[in-house]
Amino acid sequence: VSGDPFPAFxxxxxxxxxxxxxxxxxxxxxxxxxxxxxxxxxxxxxxxxQILERHLAAIGAAATLPVIICGMAGARQGWxxxxxxxxxxxxxxxxxxxxxxxxxxxxVRIVPGVAQAENDAPDVMRGEETQLAGAISSxxxxxxxxxxxxxxxxxxxxxxEVKRFSTWLTGExxxxxxxxxxxxxxxEADATISPDGAVFRDWLRQALADPGQMTAMLFxxxxxxxxxxxAQADAAAALSGLLIGCEVGSACRRFAAGSxxxxxxxxxxxxxxxxxxxxxxxxxxTHQDAEEAVRTGLFEAGRRNFLNGGKxxxx
Amino acid sequence: VSGDPFPAFxxxxxxxxxxxxxxxxxxxxxxxxxxxxxxxxxxxxxxxxQILERHLAAIGAAATLPVIICGMAGARQGWxxxxxxxxxxxxxxxxxxxxxxxxxxxxVRIVPGVAQAENDAPDVMRGEETQLAGAISSxxxxxxxxxxxxxxxxxxxxxxEVKRFSTWLTGExxxxxxxxxxxxxxxEADATISPDGAVFRDWLRQALADPGQMTAMLFxxxxxxxxxxxAQADAAAALSGLLIGCEVGSACRRFAAGSxxxxxxxxxxxxxxxxxxxxxxxxxxTHQDAEEAVRTGLFEAGRRNFLNGGKxxxx
Numbered sequence: 001v002s003g004d005p006f007p008a009f010x011x012x013x014x015x016x017x018x019x020x021x022x023x024x025x026x027x028x029x030x031x032x033x034x035x036x037x038x039x040x041x042x043x044x045x046x047x048x049x050q051i052l053e054r055h056l057a058a059i060g061a062a063a064t065l066p067v068i069i070c071g072m073a074g075a076r077q078g079w080x081x082x083x084x085x086x087x088x089x090x091x092x093x094x095x096x097x098x099x100x101x102x103x104x105x106x107x108v109r110i111v112p113g114v115a116q117a118e119n120d121a122p123d124v125m126r127g128e129e130t131q132l133a134g135a136i137s138s139x140x141x142x143x144x145x146x147x148x149x150x151x152x153x154x155x156x157x158x159x160x161e162v163k164r165f166s167t168w169l170t171g172e173x174x175x176x177x178x179x180x181x182x183x184x185x186x187x188e189a190d191a192t193i194s195p196d197g198a199v200f201r202d203w204l205r206q207a208l209a210d211p212g213q214m215t216a217m218l219f220x221x222x223x224x225x226x227x228x229x230x231a232q233a234d235a236a237a238a239l240s241g242l243l244i245g246c247e248v249g250s251a252c253r254r255f256a257a258g259s260x261x262x263x264x265x266x267x268x269x270x271x272x273x274x275x276x277x278x279x280x281x282x283x284x285x286t287h288q289d290a291e292e293a294v295r296t297g298l299f300e301a302g303r304r305n306f307l308n309g310g311k312x313x314x315x
Numbered sequence: 316v317s318g319d320p321f322p323a324f325x326x327x328x329x330x331x332x333x334x335x336x337x338x339x340x341x342x343x344x345x346x347x348x349x350x351x352x353x354x355x356x357x358x359x360x361x362x363x364x365q366i367l368e369r370h371l372a373a374i375g376a377a378a379t380l381p382v383i384i385c386g387m388a389g390a391r392q393g394w395x396x397x398x399x400x401x402x403x404x405x406x407x408x409x410x411x412x413x414x415x416x417x418x419x420x421x422x423v424r425i426v427p428g429v430a431q432a433e434n435d436a437p438d439v440m441r442g443e444e445t446q447l448a449g450a451i452s453s454x455x456x457x458x459x460x461x462x463x464x465x466x467x468x469x470x471x472x473x474x475x476e477v478k479r480f481s482t483w484l485t486g487e488x489x490x491x492x493x494x495x496x497x498x499x500x501x502x503e504a505d506a507t508i509s510p511d512g513a514v515f516r517d518w519l520r521q522a523l524a525d526p527g528q529m530t531a532m533l534f535x536x537x538x539x540x541x542x543x544x545x546a547q548a549d550a551a552a553a554l555s556g557l558l559i560g561c562e563v564g565s566a567c568r569r570f571a572a573g574s575x576x577x578x579x580x581x582x583x584x585x586x587x588x589x590x591x592x593x594x595x596x597x598x599x600x601t602h603q604d605a606e607e608a609v610r611t612g613l614f615e616a617g618r619r620n621f622l623n624g625g626k627x628x629x630x
C-alpha cells in the first residue's frame with residue numbers, strides 16, 4: 001500500500017467552535033484540507049450530516065469514503081453521543097472504541113472521549129485523547145502533558161495509557177473576565193501578548209508563587225488601571241500571566257512530583273506563553289504542534305478502524 | 316434639636332445597579348425611604364439630577380433640602396468624580412472630604428471613595444467606606460472587616476482609620492460562571508443556597524484548605540454533573556462554596572495573622588453563607604446589617620457636612 005496517492009479516509013477534528021477536515025492517504029499524508037467555523041454549536045442547529053457532506057464534496061471525497069471524527073461532535077449535545085472510556089485507559093482501547101454514526105451511504109465513526117470517575121476529581125475530555133494518541137508513543141514512560149486552551153488539560157500518561165488528568169478553565173476565564181467583567185474597562189481583550197513582556201512575566205511569577213491569591217489579584221488589574229495608569233494592552237498581559245501562572249502553579253502541586261519534563265501540545269501564540277510559564281516554573285519543555293498531534297491521532301484512529309493494517313498493528 | 320420630627324437632609328446610597336434614598340431627621344431617624352434600580356449604569360444615560368429630583372419629590376423633600384450621596388455616583392463614569400482619599404485614612408477625613416455637585420437649587424455632596432496606592436496591591440472602594448464609617452466606632456482597636464458582595468472587600472481598620480484593604484471578585488465570578496461559562500449547563504444560577512447544605516460545606520472546606528486549587532476545581536462541577544448526577548441546585552451550592560471558600564482562605568492568609576474576630580457587614584442570604592465560611596475558617600463573627608451600616612455612615616456624613624453639630628463633634 002506504501003506510496004498510494006489515493007484517499008484512504010477522511011478525518012475530522014470537530015470541536016465546539018471549529019471543524020477541521022483532512023483527506024488522508026493510507027500513509028497518513030494529507031491530500032486536502034478544509035477549515036470551518038461550523039463547530040458543534042453551529043452544527044447542532046444546521047445539521048451535522050449536511051455540513052460534513054458539503055465539506056467532503058468540496059474536497060472531492062468519494063461517496064463511500066469512510067470518515068473518522070474526534071471532539072465535541074461525540075458529546076451528548078453533538079451529533080451522536082460516543083460514550084466515554086474510563087481512565088486509566090490505553091490509547092489503543094480509546095481509538096478502538098469509536099462508535100458508528102447512522103449516516104446514509106458512508107461509514108462515519110466518532111472516537112470516544114475519556115472520563116475520570118474519581119469521586120474527588122471527576123473530569124472529562126473530548127478531542128484531547130486523540131491529540132494525546134498522536135503525540136505520545138506507547139513506548140514512552142511516564143509523561144506529563146500540558147494542553148492549553150479554552151479548557152486546558154493536564155494529563156499524566158504512561159506506557160500508552162491516560163492515567164489521570166485535570167481541567168483548568170483558563171482560556172474561558174480570560175475571555176469572560178476580559179470581555180464581560182468589571183475588568184473589561186481596564187483590558188484590551190484582543191491585545192497581542194508577548195511571552196517576554198515584563199508585565200506578563202511579573203504577574204506570571206506572582207501567580208506561580210501563590211496560586212491561592214489569584215482571585216485577590218484580579219481586581220488589582222482594574223485598580224492598577226485607575227491608580228497607576230496600567231495600559232489596556234498591559235492589563236491583558238497581566239490577566240494572561242495571572243491565569244496561566246495560576247494554572248501552572250496549581251498543576252505543579254497536583255502532578256509534578258518528580259516530573260522535570262512537560263510535553264506541551266499547543267498551536268499558535270498560546271504555545272509561547274505556556275512555554276514561558278513552564279520554563280519559569282522550572283520544567284524542561286518539549287513542544288509539539290497541537291494540530292499535527294490531532295492529525296496523527298486521527299490517522300491512527302482511521303487506520304485501526306478502516307485499514308486492514310490497523311488490525312495487525314503492534315499496539 | 317433632639318426629637319425634631321422634621322427632615323434634616325436626604326441621604327443616598329447610589330451604587331452601580333441600585334439607588335436607595337432616605338429622608339433623615341437630625342437624630343438620624345428615617346422619615347421616608349425610596350428604592351430603585353436606577354443605579355449608576357441607568358443614571359449615566361437617563362441623568363443623575365432628574366432621577367434624584369423625581370425620587371426626592373416622591374417623598375416630599377423640600378426644594379432646598381441638602382442631599383449626601385455615597386457610592387458609584389462619585390466614580391469617573393458617575394455623576395461627578397469625587398477624588399479618592401488615600402489609605403490609611405480616618406473616617407473623619409473621608410466623610411469630611413465630600414465634594415459639592417453642581418446642581419441648581421439645592422446642595423448635593425458626594426462622599427469620596429478610598430484608594431490604596433501600594434505598588435503591589437493597588438485597590439479602590441466606593442460606598443464601602445461609608446458602610447465602614449457607620450459600622451465601626453473610632454474607639455475600636457484593630458478590626459478585621461469582611462464585606463461580601465459583587466466585589467467583596469476585606470478591610471483592616473484601626474482606631475477610626477481604614478488601614479489597608481483588598482477586593483475579591485467573588486460575586487461577579489459566581490454570576491459570570493453560572494450564567495455564561497461551560498458551567499451554565501450544570502448550574503441553576505438562581506438556586507437558593509443554604510449555609511448548612513452538605514454540598515456547600517464540602518466545597519467550602521476544600522477551597523479553604525487549598526485556595527490555589529480553585530481554578531482546577533471549577534470544571535469538576537461540570538464533570539460531576541455529567542458523571543455523578545450532581546443536581547443543578549447542588550452545583551450552584553458547590554460553586555458558591557468554592558468561590559466563598561477561596562476568598563475567605565486567601566483573605567486569611569493576607570489579613571488574619573492574630574485576628575480571631577471578623578466584623579461581617581452583609582445583608583440578605585449572603586450574610587448566612589459568609590458567616591458559615593468564616594466560622595468554618597475559625598473566626599468569631601460579629602454580624603452587622605449592611606444597609607443599617609450605610610445609613611448610619613450616611614447620617615454621620617450628612618451631620619458633618621450639613622448640621623452645625625457636626626463641626627463640633629468629638630471625632
